[in-house]
Amino acid sequence: MSPALRIGSVGFALIAVCYGFARFAFGLFLPQIDGELGLGPALSGVISGGAFAGYCIAILASAVLTERIGARAVAVSAALVAAAGMAGIALAPSPLFLAVSVVLAGSSTGLASPPMAAAVAGSVRQDRRDLTNTVINAGVSAGVALSGPIALAITGQWRLAFAGFAAIALVLAVVTAVALPAARAGSGAGGLPALTGPVLRLICASFLMGAASTALWSFGGQLVAGKLGWGPTGAGLLWTCIGIGGLAGALAGSLAGRFGLDRVHRAFLGLLAVSILAVGLGPGPGVTLIAGAVFGAAYVMLTGIYLIWGLRALPERPATGLMVGFLTIAVGQTAGAPLFGMLLAGMGAGPSVAVFGALALLAGVFREGQARGGVPA
Structure with a gap:
């Protein structure tokens, strides 16, 4: 399998799981979750704001860590964080536990994208990089497209859905560890860009x-x-x-x-x-x-x-x-x-x-x- 196909396939799947399941699926299942745990609009808003803050912190950390420790380690971490967060959602006994789990799951999206760009830059031919990067990015849509029918098909079973999502993320962590290169991204200069x-x-x-x-x-x-x-x-x-x-x-x-x-x-x-x-x-x-x-x-x-x-x-x-x-x-x-x-x-x-x-x-x-x-x- 060529580097473009291998990295593109793994990246597409990682982005689909992190964005479609770990981040966006919460909104689809929110009415069911609210009915069981009694979140209310105020706490739901706090959770959404926390998920945004988690994303911002994670994507900044991901860019720095990718330059320092390499694409593979950060990408595997994204899959593991997604799995942990979604397992927490599935098991959540209280609104507070749920809130922490949702923020953790959502932060996986910030971790996932920078290492994939670095993996492409380090292993894919120059003339195929733009295509490979944008194929990976389109994984967002695959995850969103799948989460909609899943939410409609298992109405009322949101814990089962997130448990299944977490299991998929764990499998993906193993695949990512095998398929991605470990090389660091770029010059490692660090810091904010000019x-x-x-x-x-x-x-x-x-x-x-x-x-x-x-x-x-x-x-x-x-x-x-x-x-x-x-x-x-x-x-x-x-x-x-x-x-x-x-x-x-x-x-x-x-x-x-x-x-x-x-x-x-x-x-x-x-x-x-x-x-x-x-x-x-x-x-x-x-x-x-x-x-x-x-x-x-x-x-x-x-x-x-x-x-x-x-x-x-x-x-x-x-x-x-x-x-x-x-x-x-x-x-x-x-x-x-x-x-x-x-x-x-x-x-x-x-x-x-x-x-x-x-x-x-x-x-x-x-x-x-x-x-x-x-x-x-």
Whole structure:
């Protein structure tokens, strides 16, 4: 098996488990968990905030550790942390125990991505790196797409679901230990990256895209409930469509190489804006589900674009290059969610999604500055 196929396959599976199961599945099972443990909206909000903080700390630590101890050790740690957190969720006897377990499980996502970028940089041919990285990144969608049907199929059995997820993560830890290289990433210079022009533009673009995406990531269920009267089943179906659509994000590397990163960036920001408007305005069930799939494709494609952008901006430090864009997306999501909530409460769905669609388009003002093939424009 070639290094690209081996590392790409393991990375795709690791990202699917950490994001789709360890981080995002909690929201799908939250009504059932709340019914048994009595969390309430306040504690649920604290848990969500804690999961974000865990992600930010973990991705910063992951970038540093990958440069110091190597990709394999950090990637295996991500799988083990995911397994421990999800086992804790499955066994949780109290809200406090559950909260700690959810934060632990969610932090695995921050650990998982930087070592995969480093493994690709160290073992995959230059001409296959963008494709391999974006295939790995598309694992997010596979996990999301699988978690939706699982939640619908075993309604009421959330402990069993998380126990199964934890077992999968343990198996994946063993596979990762066997399949990934142990070499360190980059020069090992450590510290924060220099704020060069490409890095600053990446931060601005990824912040705005992350903020815009919260219109559906955080409020998609509420929007379809208000416009279409959908309950949990409809929201789960929308989630599944988002996940399936996101698999198209695996093509980000190929499209960026053929048409140039900036063109692909602007095109999918446009699609992100259109999908947010379509779901928020709720013209009908069919259009809404199609828009959900378009949103998934655009979101994962754009995260792949920011991944490539970061790696080009910091070619000697791939783990840190990935971290910059992904951390800024998360910061943008943290800022965007409360803003959208306030707009939704004060202005209604239509104006709110219009504002957030405009934020997505505004991100297109910031250019990476390289034409196809990575040649400066």
